[in-house]
Amino acid sequence: MSSFISRNNTYSKIEDLPTGLLYKVTNAFVISNLGQLKHVTGLIKKEKINDCFLLVIYTEANLSVPRAIHDSFDSSIFDKVLFFKLPNNPNSINFKNIKYIESSYRKIIHRISPSRLYLNSFQFHYAVLANISKQLGSSVILIEEGLGTYRLSNEECYENFNSIDSKLLRKISKETLSKTEIFKKLYKRYKMTREFATESKRFFRKFYLSPEVQCRIINFYPNSNLKSFYKPFLDFDEAYTSFPALTKDKFNVKKNNYYFSFEEPTIDERQYALSIIEKYNIKPEDYLYLSQKFNINRVEYLLIVKHSLLRLLEGNDSIVFVKLHPKQEHELVLQGFLEMEKETQGRIKVIEESGFLIEEVIKLSKVQGVIGITSSALVYSSLISSECKSYSIADTLVIKLIDHKRNEKGIAMIKDHTRILKQFENIQFI
Incomplete structure (x- = not known):
């Protein structure tokens, strides 16, 4: 039993x-993080949903998250809560893990038999869960979780590695057997040594666990639910999202509902936002810049951001307030923005705090614009404050970052996120 489980009506095993509960759960909500807990709690309160069961899924890799959920969920809303541990890397293609997850999800759904299952995601093991629930007669409902909800097209399917060829063998051999001096010098004479035997075991293990082989095993296994791991689940009975029209384009949803999770912040979130606005004297004519962490050269990043912000400030008396990423920014980035503050005599100003809810600051301060790279706040700002404009420097970064190996991953991620952003009409790319 999980050591952090101590609250009433909270469980760590399906059998417990x-x-x-059999045939009596009306609404089952599935979450894996605190953000999702906030989303579903807000929806339950707004829609006045009763008889709610909460399924919290987690892995050993990050136990602090389920502990935080355990300590913060509202027991007046959720009648029963089950914490279910998944194997590490549950989204990787691994027959043993997927088979275990499918079997466990089937047991859970059989046990609670929900009339309605609410999901924040629709990929990988969530797709397996959704398909099982559909088969057993549950309605499956989508709750928006940020911009990730809009990243897929109706035709998109994950890569189903269905071929095992010489390229795969050469690749794994290069990573294992070919590294050994014995292989290089003595292979032709078939002289077996301890090193060669060890690398041989590694070769066969890597070969067996390769996505190509694992997919073959899954495809041969006589359980269609395992194959649903490859394809996003699209056939929702209902959806609660901020952009119902776009949701309709992405999914096969029978009923689309408008739901904006930032409409009703907590009292603490509102008070914290007001304290930030008052402390820095943020006014309606000002802007907010939302810094993000990407795997790109930090010096280049700072220089491009500075030039972009200064262009926006030309010919006006506005101030750009910089909100650093909640996850600790690199010291160089923080120092770079502080240098900008000095150079511009406060026209670019750093907000020292980073853990506050930016959406509430936008709403209460009524700033004229939000600037960022691919932050979700660029999309939601127009829903929060109708007069607020959104500006993205994503294209500028991609064009101006030096074409160097150290920037490859970051640029690829920016491009990927930008494709999502460009579905929304309220964003200007500068």
Whole structure:
């Protein structure tokens, strides 16, 4: 039993769920992080949903998250809560893990038999869960979780590695057997040594666990639910999202509902936002810049951002307030923005705090614009404050970053996120 489980009506094993729950759960919500807990709690309160069961899925890789959920969920909303541990890397193609996940999800759905299952995601093991629930008669409902909800097209399918060829063998051999001096010098004479035997085991293990071989095993296994791991689940009975029209384009949803999760912040979130606005004297004519972490050269990043912000400030008396990423920014980035503050005599100003809710600051301060790279706040700002404009420097970064190996991953990620952003009409790319 998980050591952090201590609250009433909270469980860590499927078998521990009271048998009286059978056929009595009306609404089951599935979450994996605190953001999702906030989304579903807000929806439950807004829609006045009763008889709610909460399924919290987690892995050993990050136990602090389920502990935080355990300590913060509202027991007046959720009648029963099950914490279910998944194998590490649950989205990787691994027959053993997927088979275990499918079997466990089937047990859970059989046990609680929900009339309605609410999901924040629709990929990988969530798709397996959704398909099982559909088969057993549950309605499956989508709750928006940020911009990730809009990243897929209706035709998109994950790569189903269905071929095993010489390229795969050469690749794995290069990573294992070919590294050994024995292989290089003595292979032709078939002289077996301890090193060669060890690398041989590694070769066969890597070969067996390769996505190509694992996919073959899954495809041969007589359980269609395992194959649903490859394809996003699209056939929702209902959806609660901020952009119902776009949701309709992305999914096969029978009923689309408008739901904006930032409409009702907590009292603490509102008070914290007001304290930030008052401390820095943020006014309606000002801008907010939302810094993000990408795997790109930090010096180049700072220089491009500075030039972009200064162009926006030409001919006006506005101030750009910089909100650093909640996850600790690199010291060089922080120092770079502080240098900008000095150089511009406060026209670019750093907000020292980073853990506050930016959406509430936008709403209460009524700033005229939000600037960022691919932050979700660029999309939601127009829903938060109708007069607020959104500006993205994503294209500028991609064009001006030096074509160097150290920037490859970061540029690829910016491009990927930008494709999502360009579906929304309210964003200007500068």
